[in-house]
Amino acid sequence: MSQPLPQAQPTPADDPLARVTQGEYQWGFVTPIESEVAPKGLSEDVVRFISAKKNEPAWLLEWRLKAYRAWLSMREPTWAKVSYPRIDYQAMSYWAAPKSAASRPKSLDEVDPELLKTYEKLGIPLQERAALAGVAVDAVFDSVSVATTFKDKLASLGILFCSFSEAVREHGDLVQRWLGSVVPQGDNFFAALNSAVFSEGSFVYVPRGVRCPMELSTYFRINAAETGQFERTLIIADEGASVSYLEGCTAPKRDENQLHAAVVELVALDDATIKYSTVQNWYPGDREGRGGIYNFVTKRGACRGRRSKISWTQVETGSSITWKYPSCLLLGDDSVGEFYSVAVANHRQQADTGTKMVHVGKRTKSTIVSKGISAGRGQNTYRGLVKVMPGAEGARNHSQCDSLLLGDRCGAHTFPYLEARNPTAQVEHEASTSKISEDQLFYLRQRGISAEDSVSMIVNGFCKDVLRELPMEFAVEARKLLGVTLEGSVG
Amino acid sequence: MTLSIRDLEAQVDGKPILRGLTLDVRPGEVHAIMGPNGSGKSTLAYVLAGRDGYEVTGGSVAWGGKDLLALAPEERAREGLFLAFQYPVEIPGINNATFLRAALNAQRKHRGEAEVDAMDFMALAREKARLLEMDDRFLLQRNVNEGFSGGEKKRNEVLQMLVLQPRLSVLDETDSGLDIDALRVVARGVNALRDGVRSFVVITHYQRLLDLIVPDVVHVLAGGRIARTGGRDLALELEKQGYAFLGATGAAATAPAASARPGGSGAR
Numbered sequence: 001m002s003q004p005l006p007q008a009q010p011t012p013a014d015d016p017l018a019r020v021t022q023g024e025y026q027w028g029f030v031t032p033i034e035s036e037v038a039p040k041g042l043s044e045d046v047v048r049f050i051s052a053k054k055n056e057p058a059w060l061l062e063w064r065l066k067a068y069r070a071w072l073s074m075r076e077p078t079w080a081k082v083s084y085p086r087i088d089y090q091a092m093s094y095w096a097a098p099k100s101a102a103s104r105p106k107s108l109d110e111v112d113p114e115l116l117k118t119y120e121k122l123g124i125p126l127q128e129r130a131a132l133a134g135v136a137v138d139a140v141f142d143s144v145s146v147a148t149t150f151k152d153k154l155a156s157l158g159i160l161f162c163s164f165s166e167a168v169r170e171h172g173d174l175v176q177r178w179l180g181s182v183v184p185q186g187d188n189f190f191a192a193l194n195s196a197v198f199s200e201g202s203f204v205y206v207p208r209g210v211r212c213p214m215e216l217s218t219y220f221r222i223n224a225a226e227t228g229q230f231e232r233t234l235i236i237a238d239e240g241a242s243v244s245y246l247e248g249c250t251a252p253k254r255d256e257n258q259l260h261a262a263v264v265e266l267v268a269l270d271d272a273t274i275k276y277s278t279v280q281n282w283y284p285g286d287r288e289g290r291g292g293i294y295n296f297v298t299k300r301g302a303c304r305g306r307r308s309k310i311s312w313t314q315v316e317t318g319s320s321i322t323w324k325y326p327s328c329l330l331l332g333d334d335s336v337g338e339f340y341s342v343a344v345a346n347h348r349q350q351a352d353t354g355t356k357m358v359h360v361g362k363r364t365k366s367t368i369v370s371k372g373i374s375a376g377r378g379q380n381t382y383r384g385l386v387k388v389m390p391g392a393e394g395a396r397n398h399s400q401c402d403s404l405l406l407g408d409r410c411g412a413h414t415f416p417y418l419e420a421r422n423p424t425a426q427v428e429h430e431a432s433t434s435k436i437s438e439d440q441l442f443y444l445r446q447r448g449i450s451a452e453d454s455v456s457m458i459v460n461g462f463c464k465d466v467l468r469e470l471p472m473e474f475a476v477e478a479r480k481l482l483g484v485t486l487e488g489s490v491g
Numbered sequence: 492m493t494l495s496i497r498d499l500e501a502q503v504d505g506k507p508i509l510r511g512l513t514l515d516v517r518p519g520e521v522h523a524i525m526g527p528n529g530s531g532k533s534t535l536a537y538v539l540a541g542r543d544g545y546e547v548t549g550g551s552v553a554w555g556g557k558d559l560l561a562l563a564p565e566e567r568a569r570e571g572l573f574l575a576f577q578y579p580v581e582i583p584g585i586n587n588a589t590f591l592r593a594a595l596n597a598q599r600k601h602r603g604e605a606e607v608d609a610m611d612f613m614a615l616a617r618e619k620a621r622l623l624e625m626d627d628r629f630l631l632q633r634n635v636n637e638g639f640s641g642g643e644k645k646r647n648e649v650l651q652m653l654v655l656q657p658r659l660s661v662l663d664e665t666d667s668g669l670d671i672d673a674l675r676v677v678a679r680g681v682n683a684l685r686d687g688v689r690s691f692v693v694i695t696h697y698q699r700l701l702d703l704i705v706p707d708v709v710h711v712l713a714g715g716r717i718a719r720t721g722g723r724d725l726a727l728e729l730e731k732q733g734y735a736f737l738g739a740t741g742a743a744a745t746a747p748a749a750s751a752r753p754g755g756s757g758a759r
Contacts, residue, residue: 438543439580446540446576447594447651448568448601457593461584461634 041090044068047196050095054165054199059176067185067195074189080352081381081413082321084294087259094197094230154212159243160205161216164232167203174205178236182265182302182329190261190296190323194230198263201231206241206272215471217246233264237272239305244275246474257285257320262297270305270332277470278314279478285320287376289348292320299326303335303361311338312355313469315478320349325383327356330364330392337366340466342478345378345410346486354384354415359395359425368399371463374410375486381413388425395425403433404462406455406486456483492555492571492658493517494539494690500549500715501538508534510715511550516659519687523701523726524694526712527734532694533577535712536663539692540574541567554659568594569601573657575648577664582635587647588616590635591654598655619653623680641668649680656684661692666700678703698730713737 039046047068051061076087154161160171167175185195206212237243260282266274276299285292295318301310312326328337339355357366372380386397403412416429436458444454459482460467467475494516501509508531516522524532537545539552541564552559559567582590596606607615616630623646636644645665652660662681666674681691681704693704701709701723709726711719711734718737719725 437580440582442540442542442564443576443580443582444590444594445564446568446574447590447655448565448597449594450565450597451563453593453597457585457590458582461582464584 040093042068042094042193042197046094050197050199053095054168056168057172060168063180063185064196067192068197070186071189071192071196074186074192076189077323080323080383081379081415082323082350082352084257084321084350087294089193092259095199154214157210157213158207159210159212160203162203164198164201164203164234167234171203171205174236175203175234178234178265178267179232180265182267182300183263183298188298191263191298194232194261194263194298198230198232201233201262202235203233204235204243204245206237206243208238209240210238211241212243215244215246217248229258229260229262231262233262234267235265235274235276236267237269237274237308239270239272241269242273242275244471245277246471247276247278248281248474248477257292257294258283259294259296260319262299264297264299264326266299266301266310268301268303268305268308268310268335271307272305273309273311274301275311275313276301276326277474278312278316279470279474279481280314280316280318280322281481282318283320284318284347284349287347289320292349293318295319295322295324297322297324299324300329300356301327301337302329302331303337303364304331305335306332306361307334307336308332309336309338311336311340311469313338313340313466314342314353315463315466315470315481316341316343316351316353317481319351322349322351322353324353325355327358328366329358329360330366330395331360332364333361334363334365335361336364338469339366339368339370339384340469341370342373342463342466342482343371343380343382344373344375344482344486345380346375347378348376349378350381351379352381352383354382356385356387357397359386359388359392359397359422361392363394363396364392365395366397368397368401369465370399370401371466372401372403372412373406373459373462373482373486374403374412375406377409379411379413381415383415383417385417385419386427386429387418388420388422388427390421392422393424395422395427397425397427399427399429400465401429401431402462403431404459405433405435406459408435452483455486459483459486492690493553494559494659494692495553496550497552498550499535499538499547499552501534501545501547503534503545507548508715509538512712512716513550514710514717516690516692518690519685520708521685521691521693521704521706523706523709524692524712525696525709525726525729526718527737530712531715532712533663534715536574536577536661536692536694539567539661540564540572565597568657569598571658573652573655573660575645575652575660575662575665577667579636579639579644579648581637581639583637585635586631587633587635588613588630591616591630591651594651595654616650616654619650619680622653622683623650624676625650642670642673645669645673645677646680649677653680653683657689659690659692660684661694663694664696665693666695666697671699674700675703698726701726711737 044065047064051064183191186192204216235245266276268274282293282295283291303310310328314326316322326339330337337357341353343351343353345351354370355368368384370382372382374380380403382401384399386399388395399416401414401416405412412433414431418427420427440458441454444457445451460479467478470478496512496514499509499512500507512535526532534545538547547560554570592612599606617627620630625646629647636647639647648665665677669677693706706723709721709723710717
């Protein structure tokens with residue numbers, strides 16, 4: 001997948017807003033670990049190869065093959081406001097595992113030191129941070145999970161937190177019961193692709209009445225060249241359970257594009273709460289739009305139970321293309337869905353992101369807060385659907401979509417769709433688009449604050465309503481990331 | 492430090508506004524600048540602070556011997572120049588205290604001083620806020636100028652001035668829109684900074700401010716130049732007679748002002 005995009009014009013040096021956009025990607029290193037890679041291309045044989053590699057039960061192979069067949073009959077969606085060269089699905093490899101995977105590490109001590117160094121470069125000193133912050137980290141390196149910490153403590157509460165492969169082996173009944181229950185194999189083109197070839201991911205089950213005492217965290221990282229990463233995450237909160245899950249992503253710098261098509265499914269039963277937070281920092285490509293991750297992700301949560309609640313918070317600063325709509329199916333009466341999003345499109349990045357809130361149960365309630373930031377030649381689109389079904393008596397939604405433009409060559413677009421089929425529904429939508437104002441910048445600079453810090457401050461202020469939804473530790477990172485991402489946009 | 496403005500010329504959108512302005516402000520002095528609308532008062536303030544779009548086409552400005560015009564706005568601020576804005580801008584989502592502490596620490600860092608931690612900062616800011624009869628909410632619960640009334644915004648400007656302790660303060664119509672009580676509070680803040688070393692350029696339309704912040708020198712700006720310079724009496728005279736002496740357009744602003752200049756300071 002090469003990326004023949006037109007050249008960017010040189011940025012006028014005297015444009016103060018132009019400089020923020022010159023920050024370089026800081027996480028662009030490649031870890032020299034030998035990978036075992038499947039032959040390029042996708043076929044039933046490749047699906048069988050992956051399933052066999054993972055020693056999967058027959059039902060899962062059948063499940064994958066069903067997805068593969070569905071995928072064959074589907075077309076890549078074109079409705080998103082993004083443009084990219086045609087992806088050749090036969091030109092990439094669908095399986096890569098570090099070679100040392102033959103003897104899978106059982107603890108951090110057994111983890112390849114090169115891998116641990118990678119995590120350190122990412123600013124994730126696994127052991128210290130996990131211990132200090134009380135975070136249980138399930139780190140995914142390419143396709144094989146390398147370390148799971150705090151598992152014993154969680155296990156004593158009956159909480160299952162493990163890699164997807166382990167879940168298939170150890171908790172096959174739970175996986176079989178819930179896999180595809182929220183995002184079926186044939187849901188959409190990318191979800192079908194994921195369902196056929198997914199290799200790794202995370203699995204969480206919180207039993208009845210248990211509140212998970214720590215934030216669960218997974219860092220994903222794409223390392224091997226020309227491999228897509230297809231993780232699969234499944235989180236189930238049983239009746240009265242609650243859990244907060246954090247996901248961070250980074251990928252090394254390469255000239256080719258890489259595909260990332262993940263699926264995340266959340267299930268909340270009666271009175272259960274799931275909070276899912278993402279800081280997505282995949283490689284965004286360079287200033288001219290060369291390279292970068294294609295992030296085509298399907299995330300959906302089902303509030304199956306009464307009074308259940310699912311809350312998505314995302315800070316999307318990376319990827320060259322983002323196609324992502326974390327959604328909530330509000331099935332249970334009085335269930336609650338939330339979507340808080342910050343999306344940044346800088347240089348040549350394109351983001352088409354938003355949410356779907358489907359109100360089925362009575363008195364269901366949803367909140368959408370979307371903050372889009374466009375800089376350089378970035379294009380940022382909010383696309384949202386609020387759908388109130390006939391039986392959703394007394395449903396309520398409030399949507400707030402704000403766009404901030406840095407410079408005059410970027411774009412912000414808002415597509416809010418609304419379908420209310422119940423006359424008692426109350427749906428509100430507010431939207432605003434503003435340019436970062438010279439007045440604000442000058443005001444901060446006149447007080448002695450540097451131009452870059454001023455931009456960072458204004459952007460953070462703009463995103464405040466979303467950032468405060470993030471767990472404390474993550475919020476600090478997200479703030480830094482926003483600053484770094486937009487570094488050089490202003491002078 | 493002395494501010495030396497020589498034959499300053501500046502334009503906005505290609506239109507000349509300042510046309511050869513010369514002014515010296517020595518340490519400890521308070522200079523009032525009055526003049527009709529459009530005479531270039533606010534332009535002078537923005538040119539000194541380094542705002543984009545205010546293009547200097549001639550002359551020079553030295554601040555303590557340094558070429559002020561060569562510095563970026565934040566560098567000028569760190570060198571001790573403070574502009575109290577006529578229309579302070581709102582910055583949503585940024586806590587007033589967070590902003591002000593960031594500004595103070597940026598300036599301290601420039602001077603090679605240690606950063607002020609959150610506790611010490613709050614103690615300092617509270618003390619200054621009390622002087623201006625502002626309560627803690629302005630610091631802790633409010634975002635920068637967001638939803639402030641006109642008067643609150645002006646007080647917030649003076650609060651920033653008191654915390655940052657600038658060596659040269661330029662007040663751009665800080666009195667506009669203030670009632671007499673608010674005016675007294677603001678003047679008290681400014682006067683608290685007068686220590687014989689810090690200097691002030693006070694831009695105003697109204698003599699009543701000068702009853703409270705007593706200037707050493709009063710200038711009348713017209714047609715982009717200093718048209719007259721005098722002592723306090725000049726402001727009183729202007730209040731009685733207006734700017735009629737300047738002629739209809741202020742073009743008569745070339746009238747020699749030397750006779751009105753008090754010894755030792757003011758325009759030349």
